[in-house]
Amino acid sequence: MVENLGFSSKDFFNLKSEIERKSKILLLFSIIWLTLINFLIANITYIALDEELGVSLFLMIFIYIIMTILVLTELPGIRAADLIVGIFLFLFVVIFILPIFYNILASFPFLMLFIISLLISITFVYSMSSSAEGDPGNFLASIIHARPSNLKDPKEYMAYQLFDALRIGFGLSNKVELKIVDWPIINAMTVSGSDGRSMIILTKGAIEKLDYHELENVLAHEFSHIINKDSEFMTKFAIVSAAVLVLAWFMAYVLPRIIFKRSGRGSDRDRKGEGYLFILALISLVVGLLLYIITPIIMSKLISRASKLREHLADIAAVRKTNYPPGMINALMKVAYESSEDFIRRNKIPENIQALFFDTEIETHPRVWQRIYLICETTKTPLPPQFYELKSKNI
Amino acid sequence: MSLLLIVLAIIFFIIVFFIAVYNSIIRREQRVRQAQSEIERELNRVAELLPNLVNSVKGAGLLEQKVLTQISESYSKYLSAIKSSKDLSDRINTSSSFFGTIMPIILQLPQYPQLQSMQQFQMLFNEIRVSIDKVSYARQFLNDAINDYNTYILSFPGIIIAKLLGKKELPYFRYERSEETRRSLESGEFTKGLSQW
Numbered sequence: 001m002v003e004n005l006g007f008s009s010k011d012f013f014n015l016k017s018e019i020e021r022k023s024k025i026l027l028l029f030s031i032i033w034l035t036l037i038n039f040l041i042a043n044i045t046y047i048a049l050d051e052e053l054g055v056s057l058f059l060m061i062f063i064y065i066i067m068t069i070l071v072l073t074e075l076p077g078i079r080a081a082d083l084i085v086g087i088f089l090f091l092f093v094v095i096f097i098l099p100i101f102y103n104i105l106a107s108f109p110f111l112m113l114f115i116i117s118l119l120i121s122i123t124f125v126y127s128m129s130s131s132a133e134g135d136p137g138n139f140l141a142s143i144i145h146a147r148p149s150n151l152k153d154p155k156e157y158m159a160y161q162l163f164d165a166l167r168i169g170f171g172l173s174n175k176v177e178l179k180i181v182d183w184p185i186i187n188a189m190t191v192s193g194s195d196g197r198s199m200i201i202l203t204k205g206a207i208e209k210l211d212y213h214e215l216e217n218v219l220a221h222e223f224s225h226i227i228n229k230d231s232e233f234m235t236k237f238a239i240v241s242a243a244v245l246v247l248a249w250f251m252a253y254v255l256p257r258i259i260f261k262r263s264g265r266g267s268d269r270d271r272k273g274e275g276y277l278f279i280l281a282l283i284s285l286v287v288g289l290l291l292y293i294i295t296p297i298i299m300s301k302l303i304s305r306a307s308k309l310r311e312h313l314a315d316i317a318a319v320r321k322t323n324y325p326p327g328m329i330n331a332l333m334k335v336a337y338e339s340s341e342d343f344i345r346r347n348k349i350p351e352n353i354q355a356l357f358f359d360t361e362i363e364t365h366p367r368v369w370q371r372i373y374l375i376c377e378t379t380k381t382p383l384p385p386q387f388y389e390l391k392s393k394n395i
Numbered sequence: 396m397s398l399l400l401i402v403l404a405i406i407f408f409i410i411v412f413f414i415a416v417y418n419s420i421i422r423r424e425q426r427v428r429q430a431q432s433e434i435e436r437e438l439n440r441v442a443e444l445l446p447n448l449v450n451s452v453k454g455a456g457l458l459e460q461k462v463l464t465q466i467s468e469s470y471s472k473y474l475s476a477i478k479s480s481k482d483l484s485d486r487i488n489t490s491s492s493f494f495g496t497i498m499p500i501i502l503q504l505p506q507y508p509q510l511q512s513m514q515q516f517q518m519l520f521n522e523i524r525v526s527i528d529k530v531s532y533a534r535q536f537l538n539d540a541i542n543d544y545n546t547y548i549l550s551f552p553g554i555i556i557a558k559l560l561g562k563k564e565l566p567y568f569r570y571e572r573s574e575e576t577r578r579s580l581e582s583g584e585f586t587k588g589l590s591q592w
Contacts, residue, residue, distance in 0.1 A: 154518060161525040168433045169532030171426060171540065212524070321535070 019313045026306040030240040038117035090123040146179035192231040213327030220318035241299035252288030256281040307364040325381040336368040416556045423544040430537035437529040448519040
């Protein structure tokens with residue numbers, strides 16, 4: 001029963017919408033988390049800076065820009081032009097739309113700050129993720145030394161022909177290219193860009209070891225990732241975690257200094273704020289340091305769950321397209337038996353790629369038995385004889 | 396003055412709306428054309444490659460004469476249908492029944508040890524198999540594209556512009572699965588034995 005895997009339906013379209021809904025909820029969680037951190041910073045600055053709404057709003061915009069620039073350095077391959085558009089979009093909202101409601105909201109300063117935090121988080125995540133994959137393939141291809149397929153080699157020629165067949169099947173004309181990496185393991189990965197161009201990278205091992213139908217299904221899995229825009233979706237999580245780390249840095253190192261500088265000055269103010277400010281600075285410092293510890297834990301949980309859902313979706317979409325589940329199941333079993341995890345760990349591979357089977361520190365793929373189980377349940381295929389062995393070993 | 400501005404703005408939005416809808420109708424139409432041209436390309440490709448394959452199999456003297464004549468008969472039918480009929484759906488239907496006859500024979504061929512050693516045969520076999528698959532995928536995509544197009548021009552706002560341009564609903568292609576005998580699930584096609592575990 002599919003209920004064991006946490007899904008309520010066997011029908012393809014219902015399952016697809018269910019998976020999309022669930023993964024969107026996970027993204028919403030991460031955005032809300034970013035919003036709450038922004039909100040905390042906004043409140044601390046608001047209280048510390050004599051409850052001046054204008055000044056703390058200005059500071060929030062400043063944080064937004066700092067966040068953008070710093071996340072830029074963490075995620076390579078981002079186009080600056082899109083970022084500037086994102087910043088201008090945000091400023092447009094703050095300058096032109098917000099003043100309409102300013103009078104109402106100014107009487108509820110905390111609501112105002114919360115709305116601003118939400119705005120910052122959403123515009124930040126969406127503007128960054130639309131720009132994050134500006135030039136997708138070439139960056140990754142240069143890291144792992146991917147090359148175009150050699151059509152004189154019969155096996156690579158067949159792989160290319162199959163790739164072409166699936167390109168036709170998915171209706172992606174000339175927007176996808178195939179590259180090959182000379183790795184002995186079985187693997188395949190996809191990088192998609194926001195401009196509609198994508199790249200599928202096959203390992204030499206996959207071409208050598210998989211047969212016709214298995215390779216067909218593996219390629220269909222990768223094409224499903226492109227159609228479902230999974231790279232783009234998962235990049236949003238990477239952006240949130242990078243942004244949270246930048247905010248943690250801001251809370252731990254920058255905000256306490258601003259508050260202390262503030263407390264040193266201003267002899268004309270009444271001195272009740274001194275101890276108060278000290279506590280605020282301490283809270284900021286402690287929360288900032290805590291965030292450094294908590295962020296990887298929470299984000300890896302969210303990323304892992306979302307990524308697993310997307311993999312399941314790509315599996316069932318691929319099988320639906322090729323109409324041949326045993327090919328996918330055989331490919332999965334071959335991958336499970338032959339891929340060496342040490343190799344993947346040694347060659348660190350960047351984040352915005354969707355591979356057929358990876359097992360890095362964050363577990364991004366469901367267990368092979370779970371994937372086989374869902375494929376069999378949705379396509380009414382009998383379970384393969386090796387299934388129970390895989391399940392008992394939890395592979 | 397302000398009335399003029401409002402009227403101008405409305406006209407501007409109508410023009411932008413018209414352009415956007417028109418473009419998306421044309422884009423969907425182009426997708427249908429693209430799928431059709433992919434199908435035609437692959438149908439011609441199968442027609443080109445098949446005689447070579449049949450000749451190489453004939454040389455090895457494996458198949459019965461009855462089977463060979465059956466293949467060549469349906470092949471000539473297929474060829475004449477591809478050459479003569481202008482209607483794509485006709486050609487697709489003929490090709491579908493043709494693939495239905497030859498596919499089971501072709502899929503048996505690699506089991507013969509004499510043929511396994513022939514490099515040229517393997518290449519041809521794979522070429523034909525992938526071409527037939529391409530036709531099947533292209534038909535899938537064609538029906539998807541037609542579905543997309545029809546839905547767009549029958550629903551708002553596409554229906555307005557489609558009526559103005561005189562765009563008609565396109566017929567679906569009959570999607571026969573007869574040739575896909577390889578997709579049978581009964582014959583225990585999972586990899587046998589996993590000795591390394």
